[in-house]
Amino acid sequence: MLKKAAVLMACVMALALVLSGCGSSAGKSGDSQKAPFKVAMVTGIGGVSDKSFNQSSWEGLSKFAKDNKLKTGSDVKYLESQQPSDFAPNLNQLVMQKYNLIVAIGFQMQSDLQTIAPQHPDSHFAIVDSVAVDKNNKPLKNVTNLTFKEQQGSFLVGVVAGLTTKTNKVGFIGGVNTALIKKFESGFKAGVKTVNPKAQIYTQYAGAFNAPDKGQNIASTFYSKGADIIYAAAGDTGNGVFTEARSRTKSGKKVWVIGVDRDQYDQGLPENVTLTSMVKRVDQAIYDAATKAKAGKYQGGKVIEYGLAENGVGIAPTTKNVKPAVLDQVKKYQQDIIKGSIVVPTTDKEYAAYVASLSK
DSSP, X not given: OHHHHHHHHHHHHHHHHHHHHHHHHHHHHHHHSXXXXXXXXXXXXXXXXXXXXXXXXXXXXXXXXXXXXOOBXXXXXXXXXXXXXXXXXXXXXXXXXXXSEEEEXXXXXXXHHHHHHHHOTTSOEEEESSOOBOTTSOBOTTEEEEEEOHHHHHHHHHHHHHHHOSSSEEEEEESSOSHHHHHHHHHHHHHHHHHOTTOEEEEEEOSOSSOHHHHHHHHHHHHHTTOOEEEEEOGGGHHHHHHHHHHHHHTTOOOEEEEEESOOTGGGTTTTOEEEEEEEOHHHHHHHHHHHHHTTOOOTTOEEEEOXXXXXXXXXXXXXXXXXXXXXHHHHHHHHHHHTSSOOOOSHHHHHHHHHHHTO
């Protein structure tokens, strides 16, 4: 009887070991199937198809999804903002959906992000074109701040405009009059005046980044006053400038547009009105931020700035409408800026001082 009990006990123990082994194996299998890294962005006003800022941002995330074999629309996606009141709900929605990195596209989201990020200290965020800070004006530890030296790239397209204009009149159209867009304006005007002191520069803000009709109306005014080149830093509003330029060129009056954020050569077709573009590598900045976060090297609390030296801004790859001699000058000034012998202005005050220094 005791012998039978011993045999029975041995069988029970053996069965327990087998079951334990099965459980351990299943656990290991489950651990090996990690949840995919998830990253999403909230667009600024104008939508993901603005052919400018938002679109460039999404192109960066789309490339990240492709390179990492992630599913677009689930693992990697965007939420569109039609108006400022959409920012907070969109950001909160992505927090609730537990995205590993949430990217706010544009300085207009700074205020909402400064409220939401501290409420979710375990969530990781990034913001483009601004620095999210706490009550002590220190960068929030769970936000990566992606900024650019837009004035440097704008200076170079200003050089192109100043050396290309035939009327000695050029224009700048901004979206919303803020410190950020002032960097575009100040840099552009400085570039123009550096190579063409006698040039007249018209400047106007549309008051919106999603108003192509306003952009077209302002462009019509500038072209009618004799400007033959307009630089637009206005998101979707800038698409109206292209519309006006194509229309005028089609009717026999050749005018140019300088695009922004991405290479907008195609935007000027078929009338071929894109002189060049000031490329701002938002796509690369977002790609870099997502790549580091996925690798466990999230840069929370850091302010990362992309300029000419970092290839974060510059002239678009398409240069067929720019004369070789002008491109040579662009290269010269680019090196001067990188070396620090030219400090490009970012504000009205700095621009006035810069222009005054040119006459000394």
